[in-house]
Amino acid sequence: MAFLTLDNITKQFGRVAAVDDVSLAINKGEFLTLLGPSGCGKTTILRMIAGFEMPTHGNILLDGEDITDRPANKRPMGMVFQSYALFPHMTVEQNIAFGMNIQRKSKEVIQQRCAELLELVGLSDKGRSYPHQLSGGQQQRIALARALAVEPKVLLLDEPLSALDVKVRITLRNEIRRIQQQLKMTAIYVTHDQEEALSLSDRIAVMAKGKVEQLDHPEKIYSQPLTAFAATFVGNSNQFRGVLESAAEGLCRVDTQAFQVLPQPQLQNGTSVLIVVRPEDVVVKSDALSTDTSDADNTLTGTVDLRTFLGPFTRLQVRMRKDSGDTLVTADIPNQQARSYELGQAITLSFAPEACKVLPLDAIDAELMHLTVAEAV
Amino acid sequence: MHKTLNSRSSQPFRVEVDKVMLTLAALYLLIPLGATLVFSLSNGSGFNTISYTQVLSDADFTKTLLLSLLLACLSTLLTVVLITPTIYWLQLRLPQARPLLEFLSLLPFAVPPIVLSLGYVEVFGDAHPFIDALSFGLVPLLSNPPFNIVNTPQLLVLAYVIVALPFSYRPIDNSLRALNTRVLAEAASSLGSGWWRTFLSVILPNIWPGVIIAALLTFTTAVGEFTIAVLSGVYTFPIYLDVTGQNDAHKAAALTILSFIITLVCVLAIILLVPRRRDKTDTTIEVATGR
Numbered sequence: 001m002a003f004l005t006l007d008n009i010t011k012q013f014g015r016v017a018a019v020d021d022v023s024l025a026i027n028k029g030e031f032l033t034l035l036g037p038s039g040c041g042k043t044t045i046l047r048m049i050a051g052f053e054m055p056t057h058g059n060i061l062l063d064g065e066d067i068t069d070r071p072a073n074k075r076p077m078g079m080v081f082q083s084y085a086l087f088p089h090m091t092v093e094q095n096i097a098f099g100m101n102i103q104r105k106s107k108e109v110i111q112q113r114c115a116e117l118l119e120l121v122g123l124s125d126k127g128r129s130y131p132h133q134l135s136g137g138q139q140q141r142i143a144l145a146r147a148l149a150v151e152p153k154v155l156l157l158d159e160p161l162s163a164l165d166v167k168v169r170i171t172l173r174n175e176i177r178r179i180q181q182q183l184k185m186t187a188i189y190v191t192h193d194q195e196e197a198l199s200l201s202d203r204i205a206v207m208a209k210g211k212v213e214q215l216d217h218p219e220k221i222y223s224q225p226l227t228a229f230a231a232t233f234v235g236n237s238n239q240f241r242g243v244l245e246s247a248a249e250g251l252c253r254v255d256t257q258a259f260q261v262l263p264q265p266q267l268q269n270g271t272s273v274l275i276v277v278r279p280e281d282v283v284v285k286s287d288a289l290s291t292d293t294s295d296a297d298n299t300l301t302g303t304v305d306l307r308t309f310l311g312p313f314t315r316l317q318v319r320m321r322k323d324s325g326d327t328l329v330t331a332d333i334p335n336q337q338a339r340s341y342e343l344g345q346a347i348t349l350s351f352a353p354e355a356c357k358v359l360p361l362d363a364i365d366a367e368l369m370h371l372t373v374a375e376a377v
Numbered sequence: 378m379h380k381t382l383n384s385r386s387s388q389p390f391r392v393e394v395d396k397v398m399l400t401l402a403a404l405y406l407l408i409p410l411g412a413t414l415v416f417s418l419s420n421g422s423g424f425n426t427i428s429y430t431q432v433l434s435d436a437d438f439t440k441t442l443l444l445s446l447l448l449a450c451l452s453t454l455l456t457v458v459l460i461t462p463t464i465y466w467l468q469l470r471l472p473q474a475r476p477l478l479e480f481l482s483l484l485p486f487a488v489p490p491i492v493l494s495l496g497y498v499e500v501f502g503d504a505h506p507f508i509d510a511l512s513f514g515l516v517p518l519l520s521n522p523p524f525n526i527v528n529t530p531q532l533l534v535l536a537y538v539i540v541a542l543p544f545s546y547r548p549i550d551n552s553l554r555a556l557n558t559r560v561l562a563e564a565a566s567s568l569g570s571g572w573w574r575t576f577l578s579v580i581l582p583n584i585w586p587g588v589i590i591a592a593l594l595t596f597t598t599a600v601g602e603f604t605i606a607v608l609s610g611v612y613t614f615p616i617y618l619d620v621t622g623q624n625d626a627h628k629a630a631a632l633t634i635l636s637f638i639i640t641l642v643c644v645l646a647i648i649l650l651v652p653r654r655r656d657k658t659d660t661t662i663e664v665a666t667g668r
Contacts, residue, residue: 052563073567073568073570081560081564085561087565098568099570146564146568147567149568
């Protein structure tokens with residue numbers, strides 16, 4: 001049985017449903033991430049679990065007990081906020097001790113626990129400091145220690161790394177995961193950063209417009225997205241809109257070009273589809289070849305538009321000129337290979353049928369995909 | 378390089394301008410006070426302290442002064458106790474009501490004290506079924522024995538809280554807005570803290586500067602209030618000052634100086650006695666008065 005259950009939760013703000021009939025089951029000791037663009041309802045779900053918002057419909061059960069109507073200060077939750085929310089007039093130790101004082105723990109226990117938690121977050125020497133004397137990363141570590149001090153059953157983290165710079169973010173992200181695993185703490189993490197979600201989580205719930213689009217392990221979310229939104233929001237991808245001509249043969253048509261994909265027995269012929277190809281699955285075949293676009297060999301010819309060195313690999317952005325408008329395709333290739341391509345050079349790209357994820361594209365999906373574009377901007 | 382030289386050479390000039398402005402402002406405030414002091418000490422035939430001796434030996438002086446100080450203290454206390462949690466509660470639970478509260482807080486500026494006084498007399502004087510209903514029975518309760526407050530110092534305390542509202546609301550509201558109030562309250566709540574504990578141990582220590590400013594302004598407003606007191610027939614210090622001034626201008630000047638010193642001592646006492654936050658880095662009064 002799940003440790004924390006959200007049972008058909010809906011939250012209406014006026015006429016808008018911020019969260020629309022969401023059900024989730026979180027296991028004990030699990031790290032679940034709610035991932036989605038701004039306004040998708042992820043923070044509202046977290047706030048309902050914390051008790052800061054009341055659901056319009058549905059129930060929240062913790063360890064089999066209904067806590068839907070329980071006030072926030074009576075719930076065994078620890079919360080870490082984006083803005084740290086440390087009490088500015090208290091020292092670090094006083095901040096950590098705040099919750100334990102309310103629990104009427106003895107002075108000795110509080111002191112010992114403070115020392116343990118400060119060691120856990122690697123800030124043993126900062127107990128007497130005030131929050132304003134600490135860096136952003138240090139403040140968030142203290143906020144984490146403070147949330148853990150009350151020994152919560154569930155740790156809630158609301159975009160805790162958003163206000164930090166990239167390097168600190170990566171270090172602290174690993175710290176959070178280490179501490180969560182060390183304490184076997186059930187944790188719910190809210191973020192719009194897919195990299196954070198993929199690296200931290202046991203499972204990810206990809207959300208859009210108040211609904212859960214896909215709930216699965218990070219690897220599956222990345223490699224086997226179930227919806228067009230999940231495919232485009234998580235990870236970088238090349239997207240081609242087309243029509244499935246033959247589901248049995250795995251033949252799609254994008255504009256005038258035929259794409260060979262795997263057979264799609266679950267789809268009907270003539271379905272509008274989105275073909276998603278990850279940049280790392282795109283290979284540069286050679287210099288431009290004259291390709292006959294009637295053959296479904298998944299080759300594309302274009303010119304190098306942008307070359308970006310990204311450390312372990314180089315990302316090429318290739319412009320395909322078409323009458324209906326230009327298309328940009330990205331390919332992640334080894335740095336050594338990338339050195340031989342100059343800007344403006346004509347090249348041919350290709351990808352295997354297995355690399356193509358074919359997802360049905362209805363009007364709602366198309367609308368949701370706009371969200372991912374807006375988020376990227 | 379040129380820029381550096383220019384900025385260096387312009388700096389002393391700016392300092393000089395600052396000093397001149399400060400001196401002018403100080404003179405503007407101190408000259409009337411100095412003139413009053415000189416006038417209170419001169420008695421036609423040279424300088425002496427006769428006016429002060431006469432004033433201090435007058436029984437009405439002590440009586441009215443103590444009453445005014447008591448009224449001011451009670452008004453200040455009531456303002457702090459009533460207004461601070463109310464504004465905090467509104468910010469958290471009913472932020473959309475803020476414009477209404479801002480409007481209400483400015484009303485005492487728009488309504489002259491004499492109108493306010495007459496309003497009090499009207500509301501608490503005769504029985505009005507409509508007002509009785511609107512006040513949930515509070516007005517008839519307070520206008521009749523044994524809880525009658527009409528024309529008593531108690532009514533003045535309530536009136537002074539209202540009169541000082543424009544001065545007390547804004548510093549507290551600005552302090553709360555400068556603080557990340559909602560998130561701090563939620564953080565405290567997630568750690569198991571109830572509403573009052575959060576208010577007293579998390580919010581209040583962080584808005585002390587604003588509360589102190591509100592207290593000071595309420596205190597000084599209440600000590601010097603004349604119109605409502607005179608129309609309520611309560612003999613307070615400003616009325617004593619007025620009556621004395623009509624008979625003897627020198628005594629009035631001495632009284633003015635004495636009341637200035639007493640108010641100054643009270644204000645300094647509030648500033649010094651009220652505990653302040655321990656870290657000194659944050660802006661205090663600037664944030665509290667809130668631009």
